[in-house]
Amino acid sequence: MSIKRLLFFALSLSILAGCANKSMTRYEELAEPLEKKGIDATIEKMKKEQDDLYGSNSEFLYYFDLGCLNHYKRNFKESAENFAKAEQIYEDLYTKSVTNEAAAIVTNDNTRPYRARPFELLLMYEYQILNYLAMMDIDGAMVEVRRSQIAMNSLYQKDQKKVNDNGLLRYLSAMVYELDGSPDEAAISYINTVKAYKEGKLQVPGEVLEFVTEGLRSADRENDLVALGTQIPAMTPKATAIRESGQEIVVIGYAGHSPILGELYMSGTFVSGGVMNLYYKDGETGERKTFTLVAPPVSGAGTGESFHVGFALPEIKKLPNKVDHFEVSLDGSPRIRPEKVMAVDEELKQNMADEKSSRVSRTIIRVVLRTIAAQKAKQAMKTDNILLNLLTSIGTDVAQSQIEQADLRIGLFMPHSLHMTRIPVSVGQHKVVVTANGAAGNTVEIFEFDKLQVAKGQKVFLIIPSIR
């Protein structure tokens, strides 16, 4: 092999190494500032190191993560602006680049721009609706409701078999329709709320069902609920009280940290007449195992010729959650526990199951093509020097395994679960205390709202982020 070829080969390898998997480091880089220094420090780091942490292929995630953090910080305007940018990127990415897709087949899926998982998109609309509601902009919230419906229709057009609906999103839509004075549309959204919960993993939460029943009862559409096979609650005291008085305090709690994605990596290197090395890295624990066996010579293969097959797949990696649920106390009254209205971990599980076949087939195609190419490359570089052959063979295998990376991209600051309760209140000043508790009932964080002013007919939205 000439010096020129060697240089070219080395250059290609350095380029491949240069475009390392940012997803592997992003969580480690940002989890610490979030835990120790808070949201502002995390946002600052993200903005300062956008290229290193996200890069141009994960632009959606950059704005999505910024939108989430600003939402938790109650910077609703900034959160809405960031989510709007993320949505624009998502829409622009409808057009797929042939170059990127081809590069992904040669290298890995990280060279494709990140297009958002359906549940991330729907969560984004939920946050957007809440952003506008918190800013008391009903028109703005209505726009987000309409946009979410267009997005859901589009997702279903793309793939009917996947779950592209969300009970909480439908429920929030119904609330916004009611605020906008559109009871007929609210009734449709209430029916869709029940349908979406039935389609998903979470049962219709009791309080949600109470409000759905009240909404459909007042629209004279209770029978639609019966047709869905839902057990209708006999009494709807909370929902009736809010419908009659108009004003309420809505508590939305974000508990824990959603799972992220870890890399499951398996590879095998076989050196004819030498050793067989098997390697496994667990996606969830990161535990690595290697086995080395003596390998017999393969007929037809030269001494020192190696064969390498390796593939990487994303796997759900659960994170320890300090916060499991919330308790709310209004004006010193006994605490009530908001119900879980969305389980992000379940959404991710569902999404991974929905996309499994396409993900696995892409990986197989990629690995097979790359393995064939690597073996061809080894043949092309073969010389009379056995030692040099071994070196180039191992070099090609190393390059091959470096290129293989799972696509681990996912929103980093989603909660493990969302909790919600609606409390009817009188006009005037109120004190609300929300405690974020661990699974054992231990208090992790306390949020106090001392002088919460509620006007006639007003709905006050309290955003309680405890992403711990």
Added chain:
Amino acid sequence: MSKLLKICLCASLALFVGCSDSGKKVTRIDTNSVTDLSGAWNDTDSRLVAEEMINDCLGRPWYDNMIQNKGGAVPTVVIGKVANKSHEHINIETFIKDMERTLINSGRVDFVANAQERAELRNELASQAGNATADTQKQAGQEIGADLMLTGTITSIVDQEGGDQVVYYQVDLELTDIQSHRKVWIGDKKIKKFVSKNGVKL
């Protein structure tokens, strides 16, 4: 070129393309030019709809009747709420300003500040009462009451299949007599846009 070189070249090119940034170029264009980039409601829609609808409004029979009833004096108009019932976050302020500009420039109506601006002006008036010199102080209770209020809605319908999307906007405006609550003019303007996105690009 050997197979190895071809493979390396393809991979390198693909990665260079994947990792490259696009350059940015800024060109100033005429503010009256028609520009459609995303297919969303834009400045051109806002300006054209405002001009067309206000010109239609002022050219209808109610105008002469009102002039006659007011003994030749031009009617005074205030702009109320224009609700955004579309699927886009439309900057309603721009649309309202476009309508205000067309109304004032027509010279056919008097125009008074809207509720929000009036509140600010009243604050200023109150501030003057205690701080400005007597000869420059403006008096309260001298405002001109509007005869008519212009209100409206922007609605939209979206139909889409794959990369093709038809967006239909309808702007409805109503001019209502504040005294009698009689609607003197109702107008609408429809815009239909076809937005097509390619599934693939190079």
